[in-house]
Amino acid sequence: MLLAHTLKIKKSKSIQRIYDLKGSWMKREVSLSERSSRTKTLKDVNFLKLKRKEPLTLAENDRHFIIRTLQCDSEFLRSQNIMDYSLLLAIEKVKMKSDLVNVTQESFESVTLRRKRVKSISSYSNKVENRYAVNSDDGKQKYHIAVIDYLQEWNFNKKSERILKTIFVKADPLGLSAMEPVGY
DSSP, X not given: OBOSSOOOOSOGGGEEEEEEEOSOOTTOXXXXXXXXXXXXXXXXXXXXXXXXXXXXXXXXXXXXXXHHHHHHHHHHHHHTTBOOOEEEEEEEEOOSGGGOOXXXXXXXXXXXXXXXXXXXXXXXXXXXXXXEEEEOTTSSXXXXXXXXXXXXXXXXXXXHHHHHHHHTSOOOGGGOSOOOTTTO
């Protein structure tokens, strides 16, 4: 799901929610109001609170496809010593059945084969022609998914950030996004 382009949604009016997810909770909430824009990018804590009211519903094969693809992407990023990336999730309202996208085993295998030939993120990104999008189980929504912000290496600055936040701010280390790629 490492992509050169993100969110290619035909009509911005069809966007219901956008999330930037890191798997952490420190400073990962955006204040919401009745007037909040549909296109306001929400974060992890917002996702956790809203998923009770607005759960994601995926067909079993789509769920497995997404999990396997994200595992491959995470392993690749980890091998490159990359951390602090995000999963961009956009939820689009779908009006007609013809707008739906189906994920197949063939598409997973073609991405996996392409990834094996990859030497770097940028060369992979240039080869990707289609975005990832899957239908909700009921066909009323399309979930657009991309890995973004994947250029941060685990280096002295990030190690220092983690230590300082843990010691001086008393932040829970499990809630920080500044962590070793193996744990990320």
